[in-house]
Amino acid sequence: MMGDFLFSDEPQEAEKDLDLGTWKVIIVDDEPEVHAVTKLALSDFEFQNKRIEFISAYSGAQAKEVIAEHKDAAIVLLDVVMETDDAGLQVAKFIREDVKNNHIRIILRTGQPGQAPERQVIINYDINDYKSKTELTAQKLFTVIMSSLRSYRDIIAIEQSRLGLEKIITASRDIFSSHSIDQFIDGVMQQLTSILGTAEKAMYATSLVATNHPEEENNKKLIICSGAGDFEQSEGRRIEDIFNHDQLKACNEALINKSIVYKDHYLFAYCSSEFNHNAILFVSGIACQLSDTQRNLIEIFAQNVQQAFENVQLQSEIEQTQQELVFRLSEAVEQRSAETGNHVKRVAHICYVLAVGYGLSKAKAELVRLASPLHDVGKVGIPDAILNKPAKLTPQEWEVMKTHTDKGFTILKDSRREIVNTGAIIAQEHHEKWDGSGYPKGLKGEEINIFGRIVALADVYDALRHKRCYKKPWTVQDVADEINKQKGLHFDPKLVDVFNDSLEELETVLSRYPDTYSI
Template identity: 35%
Template sequence: MSDELIVFAEEPQRQASSEAKGSLRPWKVLVVDDDRDVHEATKFGLKGLVFMNQPLQLLHAYSADEARALLTQHEDVAVVLLDVVMETETAGLDLVRVIRHDLQMTNCRIILRTGQPGYAPEIEVILKYDINDYKNKADLTRTRLYTSVTAALRSYSEMVTIDTSRRGLEQIVRASSELMSRHGINDLANGIITQLSALLGVPEEGIICCRSKITEQDEHQFIIVAASGKQAIKAQNARPLEDPDIKQMLQRAISEQRSIDDEHACVLYFPSEMRDDILLYLDIQRPLEETEHQILEVFCSNISVCLDNATILDRLHNHAYFDSLLDIPNRISFANHIDKMLLGQSHNLMLSLIDIDHFSGINDTLGAQSGDELLRLVAQRLTEMLPAEVFVSRVSGDTFGLLGPRSLLEPARIKAGFFDPFSLFGDELVISVTQGYYQLNDSNLRGNDAIKRANIALKRAKTIVRGEAIEYTQEIERETHQRMLLLQGLRRAYNDNELFLAYQPQIDLRTGQVTGFEALMRWRTKNGTMIGPQEFIPVAESSGMIIPLGKWVMDTAMADLVRLEQQFGLKLQMGINISSLQFRHPNFLHTIRSRLDRLEVSASQIEFEVTESVAMMDTENVREILATIHEYGAQVAIDDFGTGFSCLSYLETLNFDRLKIDKSFVDKMLDEHTSTHIPEMIISLGKDLNMQVIAEGVETLEQMEHLRQLDCDQAQGFYFARPMEFSQLQKWLQLHLAGD
C-alpha cells in the first residue's frame, strides 16, 4: 500500500533538529516474530525513519505472550508487524483477536507478515479484525517495508486525531464496517460512492474507474467499475469512460500520483502494487473544506484496505489452494476435494499418487530449471490425457495426486501415458512413474487420511517395485506401522545403550589359530528380549540411522581390538561391516580416516566388509574409494560373495583383499544332491586373484574338513564359536590360547 494514499496539497518538508527529535513522543512500532533475524532486518529497514517529525521506537516480542505483555504496558502502540506462524500455526491470528477484542486497541494498525504463504489467514479474520496489510516476508524490501509502515502510521495518526477531535469518526467507522462486509468489486465500489457521499453530505453522483498498469501508455483508457446518480445514466460498467472533463481530472490525478480537487469535484487516487490503480470521481459541486480533507485521508485509508483486501483474498486463495509453479490444485485443495467427493458416492472412486522415478537425478543432472519444466510437462500431460472428471493436483515435490473413477485411473493406463517421451528444451526424455493407489470405500475417512493411505502404498512401491503400482491394504499399513515403531525403538535403544557388539572368531584352517573376529551388531531390550539384526538393520538403512550406528560400531570394535591386543599380545584382525548407504555417504572416507589415524594398533588389522551391491556401484568411484582405504592401510573384503550379481569382472578391476563364501553355499556343500562346485570355484578364483578366502556359517566338522581339503584359508561359524559379547570373548580367547 502506498504511503501517499491521498494528498491534496504538497506538505512542507521540515527537518526536526536532534534536540527537537529527542523531545517528541516517538511512534511505537511493535515487531512480533519468533525469528531474531527478522527483528534485525526490520531494525535495518526502518532505521532513520522519521514520520511527521516524530522518530520511531521499536518494541520487540518473540512470542504472542511477550507481545500481549508489551501491549498491556504500551497502550499507544501505533503499528504491529505481526508474524502469522510462531509457536503455533494460529499464534499470530490469536494475537489479532487479543488486540482487537481483549485489549480493545482499535486504532493500532496491524501488518501481517509470513514466510509460509500456505498458512494463510482465514478470510473472516482479515475482514473482521481490521488487518492493515498482509505481506510475504520475502517480498518486503526496505522500500516496501518503509512504505507499508509509513502508510500504517499515517492511518493510525489520522484515526487517533479523528477519534479525539473529529465529529465524523463514528460515520467513518460505520462506513468502513459496511464496506468490509461487501463482496465483489462492483458491490464494493457502489458502497464506496454511497458511504463517501453520506460522509460529505453530497448527492450520490460519482464514478469509480480503474486504469490497468499494462495500458499506461494510453493516457485516456479508464474502465468504469461503478457509477451512481446522473453519472450512472451517462456511463455503463466495464465500458471505457467517455466524458472528456472527467477523464482530464483522472489523468491529472494519475500524472501527479495523488488525489486532487477543484471547486466542483474531487478525484481520489488509490495506487497499489497488488492491483490496478483505482480512481473515484465525486461530483460535489463545491470545494472541500480542510477538515474534510483530513476526514477523507482516513476514509481513503480504510477504502484502500478494503480494495487491497479483495486482492489479498484472491492471492491468499491461490497461495493456499494452488501450486504456484504448475498452477494446478495443491495438497490442501486435493484433500478438500476428496472430502467433498466422500460426501457422495465413493465406492467407485480411486485415489492415485504417482511419483516420477529418479527425479532427483534428473534435477541434479539437467538442473533445477529443467526439473521445473519437466514437472510442468507432466502436469500438462496428466491434464490432457485424463477426462475432466479426474481431479489432478500436485501433492508434493515430484508427486502428483489423482482422484476419479477407478476405470479411468487403472495403473496400466497411467503407466502407458508416460511411454511417449517428453520434449525438454529440444531434447527427448523418457521417464517412468511409480504409483500407489487406494480405493475409496470408507465414507467416514477424511481427505488427508486417504492421501496418507495412498502414500503408504506409494512408499512400498518405491521400495520394491520401482516403475510399477501397489494398492493400499491394511496389511501394508500394519507393516509400515510396525517398522515405524521399530525405528522409534531403535533410536531409543541407541540412546539408552541397548545396542552392543558380538564378536565371532575367525580361524585359520591350516593351523587352527584365531586370526581375527567379525563385529556384529546386536540389540537386547531392557526386558531381555533379543531383536535380530535381520529385523532392525533394514530399518536402520532405510531411515539413514545406519550412518550414526556405523560410526558407533567402528569406534567400539576398534577400541575392543586395542584392548584385546593389550591383554593377549596378539595381532588379530577386526572385520567391520559397511552398508551401501555408508559407502555412498560423502563423509565416509573422512569417517574412517579420522578413526584409523587415532587407532593404537596397525590399520592393516582393520578389514571393512562390503557386499557385492557396493562393488557394482559406479566402478570408477568405487575404485577410488578402495584405493584410498588401502592408502590408509586398511583391508577390504567382499561379504556374502556369490549371492549377488553374476558379473565377476569387477574383481579384476577393483582391489579387494578377501572373499567371504556365503553360508548358503556352505550349507549345501555336502548335500548328496548338490556339489562342491561353487565353494571350490570361489576358492580357486580367490587363489588366481591372490585374495584370501574365508567361509561363513561353518557348523560341522565335516564342513570344516571339506573346506580345508579345498584349500580354503579361513572359516567362521558355530562349529568354532558363536558370536560373543566382549567379556565372553575375553574368556573364550583365554581358554582357546590355553588349549593351544
C-alpha cells in the first residue's frame, strides 16, 4: 500500500524519521538529456512527505520490461517517437491491454506533435495527459506531476476500498457460516490477518462465556474464548492473567471509551453488542502505520464481530440442544429393548470413522454421526414381548419386528431439518443388504443410500461386540471374520475395507463408551 495513506498517532518529531516510501516515476525517452532535465526539474519535488524515485528507460522495448517489473509505478512520462514513430503509443497500449495496469498515469511527451495528433491519441489510447516538449516548462511539469499523483492516490484509495469491501463481504460470509465458536474465531483471525497483512498474535475475549465462577459472570469479567499465536492455549483464562500492566491499561481504555486503542505494534478494539456484553479484540504484530482503509475495516469488524459471535453461539446452542434431544430419544428407544444408551453413542462415532474413511466430506460424516442415533426409533411401535424376547423370534414375530424400519421412516419423514430427514433414510434403509436380500424394500448395491450402508455395518459391528438379551458378546476376531464373510453380501465391499483399516480406532470407540456391564 502506498505510504501517503498512512498516518500515525506519534508526535510530529517522530514522523520525520519515518520512511514513508517514494513515488515511482518512469521516464521513457530515447534522449538522455530529457532524463537529466526531468530529474533536475523535479529534484526537490515532494508530495505527502514522499519524494520521487526515478526509473529510466531509453526505448519502447526497454520501457515494457521496466513497466512489467514496476507495477506499482505511479506515473510514466512517455515519449511517442523513439525506435519507431509510434513506439510510445505501443507502450501505452501494452500498459493498458497486456499488463492491464489501469492505475498508472500515462503522460505522453512528444517533440513532434504532428506525427501523433493530440485528439486522435486521446480518443484511441487510454492516456491521461498529452504534452509537447516545447510547452512543458519546469513549472508545468511540476503541475502535471502533482495533479497526476493526486489522481493516482485517489485511484489507489478507491481500489483499496473496493478490496476492503470484498474482504468484508467474504469475512461476513465465512464468519456467519461458521458452525462452532472455534470456526468463528479462526475466521475472524484469518480475515484480520488478510486485512492487516500480518498478525503475530490475536485474541478474542468476551464476557459472554460460561465459567465455573458465578461471581465472574455477574461482574462480566472478560474471558478469552479463543486465540492465535501465543494465545492458542489461553482459552478460558481471564485477560488479567495474560496481559502486562500497559496492555491492561490500553484494554481498559478501549472498554471505557468504547473505542479502538492503537499502541506500539498492537491494538485493542472494543466490540459492541446489543445485549450489552463486553468484548475485546486484541491483535499484535501489526504495522505502526495503518492506512485509512485498514482502520476503517478494523472499525467495521469491531462493530459487528460481537454480534456475529453471539449469533454463532446461539446457533451452536440450538444445534447442541437438537443433538441432545436426538440422543435422549434414541436412548429411550434402546432402553425399551434392554440395551444401554451407550449403543447409540458408539454407533454414532463408529459411523463417523467409517464415513471419513469411505471418503465422505467432514460435513457428511458429521451428518451421519448426528442422524445415526435415530436408526431404531421405529422400535417404539414394536411390542415389548417381541422386542425383549430372549429366544428366537417366530416367523410371524419376525415380520412384526421388521416393520420398525418403515415405522421409523414414517415418524421422521418430511421434516425441514436435515438431521431428521437423514435419520428417516437411515431408519428405513439400515437393514438393506448389498446383495438385495435385506428389508424392507430389497434394495441392492448403491441403490441403498450410503448413510444406510454405513449405519448397517456400524450397527452390526457394535451389536455383535456387546451382550444382548439373546446372545453373548463376540470377540474382536470373530466379529471381523463375520463382517469380512459378509463382504459383498450384507455389506458394501468398500466399507468392509474401511472397517478393516479402521478396526483399531473402532475398538477405541467401544472402550470409550462401555456398557454398564462388562464384556
